[in-house]
Amino acid sequence: MTKCDQCRSMWAERNARGVSGEPPCDDCRTTLLEENAEVAEIYLRVRRQVIVAGDQVIDLSIPAVKIVMDLKQVPLSSQNECLNKVMRVFHYFLNKDKPDS
Secondary structure, X not given: OOHHHHHHHHXXXXXXXXXXXXXXXXXXXXXXXXXXXXXXXXXXXXXXXEEEEOOEEEEEOHXXXXXHHHHOOOOHHHHHHHHHHHHHHHHHHHHXXXXXX
């Protein structure tokens, strides 16, 4: 699955949740800093592994993030920082998708 396929899939998921929009293909291809590429890949693999209460998404599954970090052989000394970055990305998109109260 290409990065473009992943983006289209993510937008389809967002649309299914009632968030309107389309993939920003024309403005896409943001170049990530090398230090963030691994975090982005981990986020894309775990973004659907969520904790819910009723019909509300509460948080991302930390065990899911840990498993992917272990599979990717992220050094143990870097895993806390990686987890924090993945969680920040998740909460950014979670809060961005919430309608203004």
